[in-house]
Amino acid sequence: MNRVLLIGRLTRDPEVRWTQGQDSMCVAKFTLAVDRRTKTDGGQSADFISCTAFKKTAEFIDKYVKKGTKIALEGRWQTGSYTNKDGAKIYTNDCIVEMVEFAESKQTETKNPADDDFMNVPNNIDDEVPFPMG
Numbered sequence: 001m002n003r004v005l006l007i008g009r010l011t012r013d014p015e016v017r018w019t020q021g022q023d024s025m026c027v028a029k030f031t032l033a034v035d036r037r038t039k040t041d042g043g044q045s046a047d048f049i050s051c052t053a054f055k056k057t058a059e060f061i062d063k064y065v066k067k068g069t070k071i072a073l074e075g076r077w078q079t080g081s082y083t084n085k086d087g088a089k090i091y092t093n094d095c096i097v098e099m100v101e102f103a104e105s106k107q108t109e110t111k112n113p114a115d116d117d118f119m120n121v122p123n124n125i126d127d128e129v130p131f132p133m134g
Contacts, residue, residue, distance in 0.1 A: 002076045004095050007103050008034035009070050011048060016062040028058035030065075032073070032095075051075070053097035061100060070103040 014030035033046045051073065053061050065071060075097040084090050 004075050004077050005072070006032055006034050006049060006051075006075075006095065007070070007072045008032040008046070008049070010065060010067050012067045014061050014065060016058065025055050026058035026062060028053045028061040028097075030061070032071070049095055050093065051095045051097050053100065057097055057100060061097075064102075065100070072101050072103040073097050074099040 009032070011031045011033050014028045016026060016028045018024050018026055029050070029052050032049045032051050034049055036045045036047060039045060073095070075095045078092075078094050078096050080092045080094075082090055082092070
């Protein structure tokens with residue numbers, strides 16, 4: 001079975017492009033910094049994992065994910081190789097992303113409680129309602 005589960009932060013904004021042709025699709029490439037459980041020389045260490053997403057998953061990443069966003073993803077590991085212009089064989093390792101979700105809530109500004117959409121409920125409300133509260 002080839003399953004990958006990762007949680008990390010994007011090191012930069014994703015590179016997004018659309019393929020050409022009749023059945024064009026969105027492709028998003030990004031690097032995910034994933035913390036290791038062990039520390040090296042007293043400092044935190046991380047792995048920087050190349051990730052590629054396609055179609056609707058890539059469109060979601062394009063719309064909602066940017067540098068620094070912490071995400072959880074599920075996918076599969078894919079290896080490959082190609083020969084570069086100098087004739088050297090280059091080996092690749094990528095996570096092909098199949099599902100992504102946010103791993104933390106969005107940062108929100110501090111709001112004044114009086115500005116929210118909730119009604120203030122007085123402390124003695126139990127005396128005024130015809131049924132018991134609580």
